[in-house]
Amino acid sequence: MSNSDSGTYVSYLDYEGKHKGLMGWLLTTDHKRIGLMYLYCVIVFFFVAAIIGELMRIELIAPGETIMKPQTYNGMFTIHGIIMIFVIVIPALPAIFGNFFLPILIGAKDVAFPKLNLFSFYLYLIGAIFGVLSQFIGGGAPDTGWTFYVPYSAESSTNVIYALVAAFILGFSSILTGLNFIVTIHRMRAPGMGWFRMPLFPWSLYATAWIQVLATPIVGITLLMVIAERVLKIGFFDPALGGDPVLYQHLFWIYSHPAVYIMILPAMGIVTEIFPTFSQKPVFGYTAILFSSLAIAFIGYFVWGHHMFTAGISYGSRWFFSFLTFLVAIPSAVKVFNWVSTMYGGSIDLKPPLLFAIFFIFLFMIGGFTGLTLGSVATDIQVHDTAFVVAHFHYIIFGGMGFATFAGIHYWFPKMFGRMYNNTLAYTSSIVLFIGFNMLYFPQFILGIQGMPRRYFDYLPQFQTGQVISTIGGFILFAGLLIMVGNLMWHARRGVQAPANPWNGVTLEWQIPSPPPHENFDEIPEITHAPYLFGTGSDNKTI
Amino acid sequence: MFSGASNMAEGVDRAFVFIFSVAAVFIVGISIFMIYTLIHFARKKGKPARQFEGSIKLEILWTVVPLILVMMMFHYGWSGFKNMRKVPADAMNVTAIGRMWQWEFDYGNGMKSKELVLPVNKAVRVNLKSVDVNHSLFIPAFRVKEDVIPGYENYLWFIPTQVGDFEILCTEYCGLLHSSMLSKAVIKEQADYDNWFKTFKASAVKNEPDGYLLMRNTGCFACHSIDGTKLVGPSFKGLFGSQRDVLRGDKKITITADESYIKNSILNPDADVVAGFNKGLMKSYKDILKDADIKTITDYLKTLNQAK
Numbered sequence: 001m002s003n004s005d006s007g008t009y010v011s012y013l014d015y016e017g018k019h020k021g022l023m024g025w026l027l028t029t030d031h032k033r034i035g036l037m038y039l040y041c042v043i044v045f046f047f048v049a050a051i052i053g054e055l056m057r058i059e060l061i062a063p064g065e066t067i068m069k070p071q072t073y074n075g076m077f078t079i080h081g082i083i084m085i086f087v088i089v090i091p092a093l094p095a096i097f098g099n100f101f102l103p104i105l106i107g108a109k110d111v112a113f114p115k116l117n118l119f120s121f122y123l124y125l126i127g128a129i130f131g132v133l134s135q136f137i138g139g140g141a142p143d144t145g146w147t148f149y150v151p152y153s154a155e156s157s158t159n160v161i162y163a164l165v166a167a168f169i170l171g172f173s174s175i176l177t178g179l180n181f182i183v184t185i186h187r188m189r190a191p192g193m194g195w196f197r198m199p200l201f202p203w204s205l206y207a208t209a210w211i212q213v214l215a216t217p218i219v220g221i222t223l224l225m226v227i228a229e230r231v232l233k234i235g236f237f238d239p240a241l242g243g244d245p246v247l248y249q250h251l252f253w254i255y256s257h258p259a260v261y262i263m264i265l266p267a268m269g270i271v272t273e274i275f276p277t278f279s280q281k282p283v284f285g286y287t288a289i290l291f292s293s294l295a296i297a298f299i300g301y302f303v304w305g306h307h308m309f310t311a312g313i314s315y316g317s318r319w320f321f322s323f324l325t326f327l328v329a330i331p332s333a334v335k336v337f338n339w340v341s342t343m344y345g346g347s348i349d350l351k352p353p354l355l356f357a358i359f360f361i362f363l364f365m366i367g368g369f370t371g372l373t374l375g376s377v378a379t380d381i382q383v384h385d386t387a388f389v390v391a392h393f394h395y396i397i398f399g400g401m402g403f404a405t406f407a408g409i410h411y412w413f414p415k416m417f418g419r420m421y422n423n424t425l426a427y428t429s430s431i432v433l434f435i436g437f438n439m440l441y442f443p444q445f446i447l448g449i450q451g452m453p454r455r456y457f458d459y460l461p462q463f464q465t466g467q468v469i470s471t472i473g474g475f476i477l478f479a480g481l482l483i484m485v486g487n488l489m490w491h492a493r494r495g496v497q498a499p500a501n502p503w504n505g506v507t508l509e510w511q512i513p514s515p516p517p518h519e520n521f522d523e524i525p526e527i528t529h530a531p532y533l534f535g536t537g538s539d540n541k542t543i
Numbered sequence: 544m545f546s547g548a549s550n551m552a553e554g555v556d557r558a559f560v561f562i563f564s565v566a567a568v569f570i571v572g573i574s575i576f577m578i579y580t581l582i583h584f585a586r587k588k589g590k591p592a593r594q595f596e597g598s599i600k601l602e603i604l605w606t607v608v609p610l611i612l613v614m615m616m617f618h619y620g621w622s623g624f625k626n627m628r629k630v631p632a633d634a635m636n637v638t639a640i641g642r643m644w645q646w647e648f649d650y651g652n653g654m655k656s657k658e659l660v661l662p663v664n665k666a667v668r669v670n671l672k673s674v675d676v677n678h679s680l681f682i683p684a685f686r687v688k689e690d691v692i693p694g695y696e697n698y699l700w701f702i703p704t705q706v707g708d709f710e711i712l713c714t715e716y717c718g719l720l721h722s723s724m725l726s727k728a729v730i731k732e733q734a735d736y737d738n739w740f741k742t743f744k745a746s747a748v749k750n751e752p753d754g755y756l757l758m759r760n761t762g763c764f765a766c767h768s769i770d771g772t773k774l775v776g777p778s779f780k781g782l783f784g785s786q787r788d789v790l791r792g793d794k795k796i797t798i799t800a801d802e803s804y805i806k807n808s809i810l811n812p813d814a815d816v817v818a819g820f821n822k823g824l825m826k827s828y829k830d831i832l833k834d835a836d837i838k839t840i841t842d843y844l845k846t847l848n849q850a851k
Binding site: 069070071074139140143144145149151152155156157158239240244245246279280281282283284285286287288310311312315318319322323326327329330333334336337338340341343344345346347348349350358361362365366369370372373375376377378379380381382384385386449450451453454455456457458459460534535 | 554555558559562563565566569570573574576577580581584585586587590591592593594595596597598601602605606609610613614616617619620621622623624625627628671675676677679681683684686687688689690692693694695696697710712713714715716717718719720721722723725813821823824826
């Protein structure tokens with residue numbers, strides 16, 4: 001193992017292989033460079049979708065038309081959803097941190113199929129470009145919502161087909177990445193790294209990868225069926241053609257509910273790496289966290305019906321899906337208890353990554369408990385398709401997955417770029433983001449319970465107070481984003497040089513220089529103990 | 544905590560209160576514990592981290608306790624719901640018809656009202672019917688909501704327990720004016736309801752022209768008024784025979800609104816778009832309206848002119 005930071009090695013950022021300069025990036029098969037290319041794309045698309053979100057918030061500051069027409073608003077919540085879901089939250093964590101750190105964390109030089117990995121990236125880029133194109137050509141921006149519910153999506157005269165094709169291509173990218181990771185984890189762990197010596201972020205990627213591989217094809221074929229419906233008038237889903245609109249909802253959610261776990265499992269994996277490092281003590285309940293990931297991935301396949309409690313589905317299936325939805329809450333609760341216990345008794349250094357991770361726990365708890373309101377049939381009847389649901393999934397996806405991503409980028413930034421960011425700015429941005437986030441989304445819980453539906457361009461006057469608070473929160477949140485991204489981008493090149501192990505972490509990424517050399521390890525390490533072994537006080541126990 | 548106005552409210556609200564109470568205890572409790580941990584175990588020289596890796600007892604405890612709690616939540620959620628699918632035999636029947644972008648309530652025999660007028664304390668079954676895309680009938684004060692899906696026979700039922708006006712909203716996204724697809728549930732004392740129904744019955748039987756009925760059932764009036772009001776599309780008032788400034792492709796031309804213009808506008812709505820309105824909002828009615836229907840409509844539009 002090399003722990004040299006004396007500058008005698010060539011980092012992956014400076015490495016020159018067959019191709020140089022820009023081509024050295026565009027044609028790279030280095031998992032770390034591919035990870036960074038995903039990162040830059042995600043930042044660009046995230047700002048596009050976030051600005052669209054802000055525009056919607058401005059529109060909703062007062063009832064009636066404020067800055068845009070209803071058709072524009074409908075197009076905006078559609079593309080906001082498509083970009084955020086298909087281009088950002090589903091691919092981001094596996095594609096950025098999975099690519100960059102999975103091989104390093106298991107002691108490998110790269111993923112199993114480096115060329116396939118680059119191909120996934122280009123599929124991703126093509127899919128994302130199709131998504132953006134759908135806004136600008138032909139019949140106008142798609143206005144179906146990211147859920148593409150038939151019959152409306154079969155009839156809308158807008159560019160629905162472009163958006164469907166975009167989601168289809170992005171799905172393929174996701175499947176290939178998942179496949180690549182499964183093979184990598186099975187075949188490329190360093191000698192001595194048995195399954196139960198593998199760190200928990202790779203474990204969460206493993207659970208995620210199976211969902212990507214098994215569930216994504218279902219949405220792929222479903223989207224193709226909608227295209228066939230529009231082009232060939234086949235009649236799968238549109239009752240005017242003899243089809244069944246509820247069948248579409250089943251097929252869509254069979255993928256799109258497990259997709260929520262594609263988003264959140266790697267996020268849980270990231271914070272699971274952060275708590276032990278900043279507490280300087282092993283993960284509490286390694287086995288429990290590991291099996292809860294697998295349990296979430298497994299049970300998560302069987303709860304899709306809770307998106308359809310009001311769709312006239314049978315009495316029995318409402319019982320079944322409600323019951324299973326409550327079961328899937330248990331492994332998430334187990335994780336929260338284990339994270340908190342990991343900090344207990346530690347030597348805690350509240351650095352920005354840990355602060356973000358703690359905000360993650362808080363927001364994830366609110367998102368999780370409000371999810372139970374949606375799993376319980378009686379209460380779901382009241383809040384289904386209202387602002388409550390919007391608040392709930394933003395707490396899970398943005399408060400959960402988003403804040404875990406922020407935690408992850410602050411945790412691994414020194415390793416990825418070999419530089420340190422400014423701590424004061426990082427603390428400031430985390431607190432501004434936390435305040436803005438809660439102001440933006442918490443009022444929407446209350447609006448939803450009072451009966452404010454989602455996807456509403458206009459609303460009844462009694463809902464205005466909550467909408468105004470929410471819009472102000474949106475601006476604060478956006479300011480926090482700018483501070484955070486500014487801090488990181490500025491210091492990626494100009495920051496103080498980072499040591500190999502700034503946080504005193506024990507997993508493999510901290511045993512190699514920052515930034516890592518081209519193929520990570522001079523020689524493949526031998527693993528002789530469990531992954532989270534701090535100090536010398538412990539008895540070197542392997543689980 | 545909430546103000547419910549139907550027999551469903553109690554069960555729903557009880558489930559809300561139980562889930563939110565458990566949530567509050569856990570969120571506050573865990574947050575306080577985290578803050579305590581952060582302060583008490585903050586990094587200090589000479590106070591190393593204690594190296595322990597887990598506890599089977601604790602894992603069992605925090606699997607079993609949440610399991611019991613969520614099963615209780617499931618129980619409250621289910622018992623608040625199960626009544627919602629069991630309509631009493633003596634319930635009165637009304638059919639709610641959802642179309643882009645208005646509600647209509649059919650009391651039978653072609654008697655249709657824009658508002659859902661009902662007597663208090665009497666069970667009502669609302670049958671849900673869509674003539675175009677998915678909608679969802681939501682009455683927040685009554686805690687009822689069911690989707691209105693074309694080709695499906697869904698329903699909901701409730702007993703209103705308070706006299707007054709209550710919002711009806713559409714909660715399944717249905718296109719351009721989804722957020723304007725509103726109505727009211729008007730709950731009256733039995734005697735007031737009987738009076739209303741008498742007047743309603745008398746006015747509903749009034750013969751409307753065929754063209755008007757056809758256009759109402761097709762949904763034309765959601766976007767086009769007949770009194771000159773500007774909606775999503777141009778009004779039909781004074782349309783027939785007038786000079787229209789339209790965009791054909793990118794070219795602005797003026798044409799006379801005659802029979803062939805009206806037919807073309809129904810079949811190819813984007814061919815000639817009246818200046819000041821947007822294209823792409825209206826679908827073609829090619830497979831929906833026959834030539835004879837279009838003639839009926841045109842004849843009716845002519846009468847709108849004479850009335851002026």
